[in-house]
Amino acid sequence: MPDITITFLGTGAGNCIQRAHTAIVVDCADGTRLLLDSSSGNSVMRQGAAVGMLASQFDQVLLTHHHGDHMGGIPFISGQRRRVDSESAPLQIFSTEQALDRLGKVCLATQLNVPSVDQEGAYFADGSPYLRWTAVDNEKWITLGPTTRACTFSADHIPGAVGWKIESHGVSVVFSGDTRFSPSVAEASQGARLLIHEAFCTDKDQQLANGRGHSSAGEAARVAAQAGVDELVITHIDSPFSADTQPLINDARLHYQGTISAANDLTVVTVAAP
């Protein structure tokens, strides 16, 4: 049995018109299910339902940053949880203070029946919480399950953007979030089995990617090589490469000799202890 099973519900860049926005389900052997970013709109509900993962089954969400393609799904996921079970526990959200501040504003703007948002979370009119959020500090581990813990590290994208390292049964995987090439991602990925790294375009357009706060495929691979991970999965794919990700993989191969693949929507990757 794998120690960690990863299901990609959304793998598209912000302007990608062929794929759902970023959302990654991490299922750990101890039964802990984590949702890494929430995609936008109803994508998590639609994509998740297609593979038997209902929004009501997502209890803990780890957000990388406040861009709409990464956190815009939260109001819909939390609303669906309450619709299925009005007594459901609040959705737990973990991210940086900057991202949570923006999320509070999104909740106020989109949940018409919510009168208040405070430091503890967001509340329905009856006073019951439907979201609770926890601000995290980089490189401080938080416990999320019996043998599962996670921590953030800084990414180079927008203020407050982070990546996440998740460890379960002693096996760890890392998600870069949105980022330019960043030594802090390589450092956080030391000892990880798998690195999930964004790759916006081929190396030819690296300057364009960097200008928008993103990485080329070759830069993602350089991070994987520096960290010495066993496997690299690239995601956050833009429209020009949506149908054929091979040019991205070809560029990555020039920099990294481990296993490389590009995630598609509903791709499943398993990670086991050696």
Ligand SMILES: [Zn+2]
């Ligand atoms: Zn993005």
Ligand SMILES: [Zn+2]
């Ligand atoms: Zn972004």
